[in-house]
Amino acid sequence: MNYIIFGGSGFIGTHLIHLLRQECVRPGDKIYDLDLVMPGEEGVVPGIVEKNEGVEYIRADVRQPLTLDFTPTAEDVIFNLAAVHRTPGHPDEAYFETNILGAEQVTAFAERYGIRKILFTSSIAPYGAAEELKTEETIPMPNTPYGISKLVAEKIHQIWQAKDPARELTIVRPGIVYGKGEHGNMTRLYKGQKKHYFFYAGRKDTIKACIYVKELVRFFKYRMIDHSFPGVGLYNCTFEPAYTIEEICTAMQSATGMKSYVPLIPGKLLLFAAAVLGPIGGKKVGIHPARVKKLMVSTNICGKKLAATDYRFHYTLEESFRDWYEDCGRKELI
Template identity: 35%
Template sequence: MFIPFQPLRTSSLSKKAPTSVGRVVAITGGSGFIGGHLLDALIADDTVSRIYVMDIAPTTRWCEKVTFVYTNLARDVQFEPQQKIDVVYHLAAVSREPGFEWNEYFDINYEGTRRLLKWASKLDIKNIVFTSTGMVFKAGPFHRAPSEVPSADTAYGISKALAEEALSGWQQSKRGRHVAVVRPGAVFGRGCGGNFVNLHRALRLGTFAYIGGPDTVKSCIYVKDLVALMRGAAELKGWHVLHGTYPQAPTIGEICNAFCKVFGWTRVIPTVPLNLALRAAAPLQMLNELGFSNPVHKRRVEKLHYSTDIDGSGLLELNLAPTHSLVEAIQDWRDECAPADPH
């Protein structure tokens, strides 16, 4: 449930919090899309007594057990909590790609993670769940297992892969530390923006075209299933890498069919060759570079063409696989946003 944000009084962080037997958690990036959904679930969990939302923007969810702590991972973390933190969900990141300068991804995603680990070591925090990305692998016609060595070719993917390496070193450097790295595919749900919202809009208007064909694999996950995965990952011991996607990742054609089934559309979707799509996008990208903003970018066109196929089958044996089918997830998303379109 969304609860309007109420600013904290200055004294709220200085007063001693009451002793509680419940778990204490911290969420970096807790004011964002995924963080907000995670926060909703933790608020509803009676076993959680205190939630520290560590972000540069205040949370819009608020209740007695939520405390907002301004945290900018471009600098060292100075926050000293009033209770021992049982688990940190580390979501804060520069993630839109394209959208930032090359160095910005590394300063927050990699160096920011190192700053957070320094803080966690100081407070003797032993359990971290890290939201990485399937983009630690180069997109293409490859099926990627969690055990494979990352092969990113973008600043976003490389910075996340380096952060994973930092977390691995931190986990191994002291006995009793636990880290779960969760690599989601494309995440969709209420408040997501981005790829799935754009796809919905294009299908609704009848303007969507396959780039290269309908068989491009697009690993993805509904945000509610991702939150359940992350919460389950917090119970794992040692080092784990989990791919947040359907055990059998859908193709772009299957995703489009699911949208059409849920919304009752009949669409004949054309196919455009990649080279032709890139040539058509070039003038619009040039306008972008001249300051005339539009959503077309070479990288976005390429992302429609290249597969992002990460193997989520390992979630089945851990009982952490998505519980919503693709159609059920899109239907639930639609219903949550009604009467407006999914957003």
């Protein structure tokens, strides 16, 4: 059996490879990581591992035709994690070029080698930014180039699946994904509390749907390896119900033994400060208009569909932070 991961050198990919090596790989199985950058290179977000024995790392650009020297089997599975995702941070065309062309090339690769199982990591960005609860039935209304590109990429994968009803496609829309090596929203939240520069932006009840990276990759395993699900499965991947920013801060402090008072700052005042400080260095500590606005708007994503499956979460919110803390030697979340 071959596990073929596109974009496996990043945060989620390193955790997925670790899980596959620990629980899935049998004698004769192979893991292939096809990525534009390799583990340990500049620009790669450090994960839980750098290089894994038994993993073949291949430099590849998903915007170009993809080939691989291997022997396909009927059990092979593709994990398509490749994306330009950080927003803001890239020119608009970069999201479309990588995310859309990447979906086309990955599905063409599956056609070429007769692979019948693909898991595609999409995003909650296709829903658009709004306070209303979003289920998998909610009509997507993306309002960013990233969100639009991800929605188009979903459709490209669905077209691939529709050519053969026996093909298996799982599309996941994760909330905020966190854990060791993330260096994103949750890491900044931890550092902001620890260094006493994080504030509740206008409210404490902003909902921030999220999922622990180890939980996310275990759901990948459940869908693509432990079971067979012909057809298309679309899942929001988040705790159910989703937590508020205050609940997340409380759980994070409890899990790490940190005690930090988090003040509530009026939203208008914070936006003004971000507009002034952002251009002169505030971005380094998260005082940036785009990030402040994201803090003030809920990511109110419903996880009931996932919760209704046979999959069972391995961690509560606080347990996930405690596990992350243990992974970091009980020093700090990195």
